[in-house]
Structures are given as C-alpha cells and as structure tokens.
Amino acid sequence: MLTDITLGQYFPGNSPVHQLDPRTKIIAVLLIISAVLLATNYLAYSLILLFVLGVTWLSSIPFIMVAKSVKPLWMIILLTLIIHFFSTPGVTIVSLGPLTLTQEGVRQGTLMAARLVLLIVVSSLLTFTTSPIALTDAIERLLKPFQKIGLPAHELAMMMTIALRFIPTLLDETDRIMKAQASRGADFTSGNIIKRSKNMIPLLVPLFVSAFRRADELATAMEARCYRGGEKRTRMRELAFSGRDMAAFTLVLALFGILVTLRLLLGGALPVG
Numbered sequence: 001m002l003t004d005i006t007l008g009q010y011f012p013g014n015s016p017v018h019q020l021d022p023r024t025k026i027i028a029v030l031l032i033i034s035a036v037l038l039a040t041n042y043l044a045y046s047l048i049l050l051f052v053l054g055v056t057w058l059s060s061i062p063f064i065m066v067a068k069s070v071k072p073l074w075m076i077i078l079l080t081l082i083i084h085f086f087s088t089p090g091v092t093i094v095s096l097g098p099l100t101l102t103q104e105g106v107r108q109g110t111l112m113a114a115r116l117v118l119l120i121v122v123s124s125l126l127t128f129t130t131s132p133i134a135l136t137d138a139i140e141r142l143l144k145p146f147q148k149i150g151l152p153a154h155e156l157a158m159m160m161t162i163a164l165r166f167i168p169t170l171l172d173e174t175d176r177i178m179k180a181q182a183s184r185g186a187d188f189t190s191g192n193i194i195k196r197s198k199n200m201i202p203l204l205v206p207l208f209v210s211a212f213r214r215a216d217e218l219a220t221a222m223e224a225r226c227y228r229g230g231e232k233r234t235r236m237r238e239l240a241f242s243g244r245d246m247a248a249f250t251l252v253l254a255l256f257g258i259l260v261t262l263r264l265l266l267g268g269a270l271p272v273g
Helices: 022-038 042-059 063-068 071-087 103-129 132-149 153-183 193-199 201-224 243-266
Strands: 092-096 099-102
Touching: 022 042, 022 103, 022 132, 022 243, 042 103, 042 243, 063 103, 071 099, 071 103, 099 103, 132 153, 153 201, 193 201
Parallel strands: none
Antiparallel strands: 092 099
C-alpha cells in the first residue's frame, strides 16, 4: 500500500541518465515540464511521451517503478477525466440524464490526464536517477546567483533535499505503525468519515513522535560532524559539465523548440482545471 509510493526514492545505477550532471537534469526537467504545459494536441503529447519512454529506457529504471509513481494520484487523474468528460460543451456522444458526454470533453479529459501523468513521471525520473546529495549540490549551485539578494541558497537546498529524502522513510514508518495498530485491533477502513478521523489518532500520534525523533537525531548527527552550513564547504566530488551534458541539453532544447513551434502553428488552448 504505502510502500508502493516511490516519490523521493533513488535507484543507484550507471546509466547515461545517472551519469548526467544533476544541474543538467534539473534544467531539463523544468524545460520538459514547460513543454508539457505548452502542449495542446495529441501530436505534442505523443512526442513528449516518446521522449520520456526513451529516457526511462536509457536510465535502466524498471517501467513498473515508473508506473508506481503515478499510482498514488490515480484518483485525481480519474476525477480529472470525469470532470472534463461531462463538463465540456461540444458534440454529444451520449446523454446520461443531466450528464452529457461530448467529443470535446473526451479530448480535453484525455489530454489533461496525460498532462498530469507526464508531469509526475518526469519529476519521478529526476529523483530516481539523482542521489539526494547530488540534488542538494545542484540546487545550491543553481541558486547561488540569488545569494547576492540575500537568498540562503545552501540552507534552502538542504531543507528541500532533506524533505524529499524523508518522504520514503516516513511512508515506511506510517505503514509499520498502521500494521502494528491493526494487530492491536485498530480499524482504519470502516465507519463514517468522523469515525475514521478518530481512528487515525493512534496512527498520527506515534508518527509525529517518530518524525520529531528522527529530526532530532539528524540535527545531532550534523552537529557531531561539525556541520556549519555552506560557508567554506568543500565537496568530495565537484560538479562539472561534460559533452554528455551538452548533448542532453541540446536534445531537450530541440524538443522544447519543436513543441513551441507546434503550439504556434496549430494553436489551440487547453483549459487548466
């Protein structure tokens, strides 16, 4: 159940995608997300899908793991489909009482669901192929120019990475506590919403205690290692761009340029929401 959630997990490997500079991957993900938001037709989404499938294959990440990244939000995706199917005016396909399924609704719902899936998968591929330490260094380096206006780049990058890193840990802890409480007779599935909310108390209290304990242990470990933030901090592995990064960046820019051209030539606006 909760252990199926793959958000924030890192899968070590030596694939071409793993070997890319993390800054390249972050910028590429931002460009692809922008491309997804610009896409308004099946051709554009097909190009992005082919690109994502190619990256997944190059990364050697099992497709089943990529599919699991979408699983936690399947209800939202299904709700998006239903809302667009029956709320978009157009040519009627079938009428079900007050609800009318239209051709335009099917198109908009399919494209919006595809948008959500692609956004989730692209973001997951970044964490699948990039270690938390590499992500921290990359985010810090990308935010470094903003230090001139007082932005604490290192501290912000560290907080973001720690939060991302502890998502799988807290999910495992939640699953463990739920099984322990269920073995003691706790019921998290039956009853109305008020009863279910009350039944969550035996889960939330130990989960918060565990989270605060882990935070305290992490702070103690960082202090024991004389951690003092990013000031005069050195790294065992310095980030450096290579020809591989330039090739990947050029490919992503080409995809982005093609999708922008398609948007200008074919036009069309895809409603958001």
